[in-house]
Amino acid sequence: xxxxxxxxxxxxxxxxxxxxxxxxxxxxxxxxxxxxxxxxxxxxxxxxxxxxxxxxxxxxxxxxxxxxxxxxxxxxxxxxxxxxxxxxxxxxxxxxxxxxxxxxxxxxxxxxxxxxxxxxxxxxxxxxxxxxxxxxxxxxxxxxxxxxxxxxxxxxxxxxxxxxxxxxxxxxxxxxxxxxxxxxxxxxxxxxxxxxxxxxxxxxx
Numbered sequence: 001x002x003x004x005x006x007x008x009x010x011x012x013x014x015x016x017x018x019x020x021x022x023x024x025x026x027x028x029x030x031x032x033x034x035x036x037x038x039x040x041x042x043x044x045x046x047x048x049x050x051x052x053x054x055x056x057x058x059x060x061x062x063x064x065x066x067x068x069x070x071x072x073x074x075x076x077x078x079x080x081x082x083x084x085x086x087x088x089x090x091x092x093x094x095x096x097x098x099x100x101x102x103x104x105x106x107x108x109x110x111x112x113x114x115x116x117x118x119x120x121x122x123x124x125x126x127x128x129x130x131x132x133x134x135x136x137x138x139x140x141x142x143x144x145x146x147x148x149x150x151x152x153x154x155x156x157x158x159x160x161x162x163x164x165x166x167x168x169x170x171x172x173x174x175x176x177x178x179x180x181x182x183x184x185x186x187x188x189x190x191x192x193x194x195x196x197x198x199x200x201x202x203x204x205x
Contacts, residue, residue: 020044020146022053022135024153029119031158035064038117038153040132042078043109049084049140050101051112054091056131060123061155063096064116072096073116077177078106095133104140111177125158 025039042051055063064073072088084103091097098113105112135148178186181194189195195202 020046020137020148022051022132022137022148022151024130024132024151026154027117027130027156029123029155029157031125032119032121032123034157035116035118037075037114038063038130039111040113041110042105042112042137044105044137045108046137046144047139048105048137049103050099050138051105051136052097052099053132053135054093054095054097055115056095056133057117058128058130058155060120061128061130062118062120064118075114076100077111077113079103080106097134119157123157126156128155128157129153130155 021043023041023043025041027036027038029036038055040053042048057063065071066073074086074088076084076086079100080103085101087097087099087101089097096115098115100113130153132151132153135151136145137148138145176197178189179196180186181196183196186195189197189202189204192204195204
């Protein structure tokens, strides 16, 4: 009887909670000195009011800092009109620590954050590895907090940075933030042209 009860509890737990995860889109730089957005997405099964992570980039890459604005170049998504509070600082290990709080993360999946990255003048063409570490999600009162696994992403230097948009991407685009070549936000990618989705460039013919 006890074994049956334990199995029922495990089944209920599996049903009640989905998978919480953070992902980072691969990045393609046309060459040295090029700039691209590192796009971070979150999938969550509870009301997330805060998330934290650290960005680790390979040697030769840097996160852009606007000296005039005295801030990094970033965008927060899924946080309504006024957004949330954000704390960005360099950690002791040289990574960049991101902390977003005090605002409900709308929806249960999709792009949540992006920040601009540049490839240094001396970076050679090739494929590199970046990583997100020390990832956590929390609810409003701290009653639920989850530490997530590290996330790896590829950084390619020397590509055109433009991909063909295939028909099977239509459903994926419904959950993404879309910009045209002028940086204007679009509701969809219905017409032929160049679009930016998840920090990547796509051409629809």
